[in-house]
Amino acid sequence: MKAAILGTGSWATGLARVLNDNGVEVLMYGVDDREIEDINVRHCNYKYFKNVKLEESIRATKNLPEVIEGASYIIITVPTQFVRSVLEEVKPLLKQKVTVINAAKGFDMNTNMRISDTIRSVFTKDEINPVVSLIGPSHAEEVVIRMLTAVCAVSLDEKTAQDVQKLFSNDYLRVYTLTDEIGAEYGAAYKNVIAVASGILKGLGYGDNSRAALITRGLVEMTRYGMLKGGKAETFFGLTGVGDLIVTCSSEHSRNFQAGKEIGLSDNASDFMAGNQKTVEGIRTCKVIHDDILKNYPDFEAPITNCVYDVLYENGKPSEKVKELMNRALKSESIKG
Ligand SMILES: NC(=O)C1=CN([C@@H]2O[C@H](COP(=O)(O)OP(=O)(O)OC[C@H]3O[C@@H](n4cnc5c(N)ncnc54)[C@H](OP(=O)(O)O)[C@@H]3O)[C@@H](O)[C@H]2O)C=CC1
Ligand SMILES: O=C(CO)COP(=O)(O)O
Numbered sequence: 001m002k003a004a005i006l007g008t009g010s011w012a013t014g015l016a017r018v019l020n021d022n023g024v025e026v027l028m029y030g031v032d033d034r035e036i037e038d039i040n041v042r043h044c045n046y047k048y049f050k051n052v053k054l055e056e057s058i059r060a061t062k063n064l065p066e067v068i069e070g071a072s073y074i075i076i077t078v079p080t081q082f083v084r085s086v087l088e089e090v091k092p093l094l095k096q097k098v099t100v101i102n103a104a105k106g107f108d109m110n111t112n113m114r115i116s117d118t119i120r121s122v123f124t125k126d127e128i129n130p131v132v133s134l135i136g137p138s139h140a141e142e143v144v145i146r147m148l149t150a151v152c153a154v155s156l157d158e159k160t161a162q163d164v165q166k167l168f169s170n171d172y173l174r175v176y177t178l179t180d181e182i183g184a185e186y187g188a189a190y191k192n193v194i195a196v197a198s199g200i201l202k203g204l205g206y207g208d209n210s211r212a213a214l215i216t217r218g219l220v221e222m223t224r225y226g227m228l229k230g231g232k233a234e235t236f237f238g239l240t241g242v243g244d245l246i247v248t249c250s251s252e253h254s255r256n257f258q259a260g261k262e263i264g265l266s267d268n269a270s271d272f273m274a275g276n277q278k279t280v281e282g283i284r285t286c287k288v289i290h291d292d293i294l295k296n297y298p299d300f301e302a303p304i305t306n307c308v309y310d311v312l313y314e315n316g317k318p319s320e321k322v323k324e325l326m327n328r329a330l331k332s333e334s335i336k337g
Contacts, residue, residue, distance in 0.1 A: 004071035008035040010048040012077035014140035028060035029067040068093040080106035087122040099129040105188040106281040130157035136239035137247035146172040154184040183231025187241035192282030194218035195256035198249035203264020256282040
């Protein structure tokens with residue numbers, strides 16, 4: 001059985017190793033010569049993992065037709081801004097029905113769709129099986145060294161979710177199934193915005209109490225928003241919701257957290273925004289959610305997202321925004337707001 005992995009970055013490499021460990025033939029598709037050469041010749045991916053030796057059977061190439069040829073599964077591990085364009089390149093290459101598995105977290109660059117919707121908009125029902133998202137608290141840095149991790153295979157179709165659950169599960173990766181695609185995908189996207197806020201608090205010098213408050217109130221905010229979009233409340237209390245929120249808000253591995261920390265340290269986002277080269281999905285996700293609320297749900301309160309937006313896009317000073325958040329009108333903790 002063969003899996004095509006789109007991307008040669010950190011999550012692509014983490015999932016390639018999982019599948020390789022599970023006896024699946026993996027071939028990665030990349031655009032970066034250095035990453036491809038590292039994987040094929042030096043059997044590492046030095047840019048992302050300084051001390052991880054990969055198996056020789058994990059291979060990468062720039063040749064997309066070779067990657068897609070004979071693959072039963074196509075795994076999306078490129079940042080969300082590139083998902084649609086890569087899938088459009090894949091489409092004419094398909095010779096057999098495949099299962100497309102999304103592992104990216106955020107929204108389509110041009111349409112702001114959830115990524116499962118993007119996949120369904122690119123392919124016909126005859127070309128692909130029901131879409132699956134593989135999401136949950138899973139830093140690639142830990143998965144690639146086989147640290148115990150649990151995620152969800154999310155699909156509107158339970159059977160396909162179970163198939164993907166079996167494909168990825170092993171003694172260090174435990175996969176649960178879930179059918180609430182909307183709740184899972186909004187949770188996985190929203191948590192990146194809260195993770196930027198968590199990094200900002202860290203950069204400003206705040207501690208554990210502040211982070212616990214942020215995670216808790218961030219969970220309320222993302223649950224209320226996700227339910228507005230059609231997600232189920234219980235999903236936000238699972239791996240794709242609070243699970244991913246905790247890991248991303250608390251870990252130095254998180255690029256969203258790291259971005260926020262840098263912004264908090266300088267009490268300003270402009271230098272970071274001008275120079276950032278890393279994959280920080282929370283930056284665009286924040287704008288998508290902020291603009292959606294402004295346009296479609298003007299009475300909806302999203303104080304954390306609004307503050308992160310002001311810092312990233314309106315030159316707001318993080319230290320001032322924190323004061324603003326703390327000095328809002330006092331209220332009940334109720335999730336209903
Ligand atoms: N890293 C993690 O722990 C996890 C990440 N995710 C999600 O996975 C997605 C990918 O993130 P991540 O792996 O971290 O990102 P990285 O920045 O580590 O890697 C992205 C990779 O995609 C490559 N790429 C960019 N454009 C294209 C293209 N058009 N075709 C093929 N490859 C391309 C990049 O190449 P180049 O180097 O040349 O830019 C790079 O190799 C994100 O949505 C993220 O939220 C989800 C769970 C865990
Ligand atoms: O989604 C992730 C872990 O679950 C990775 O988070 P970052 O993109 O912030 O590194």
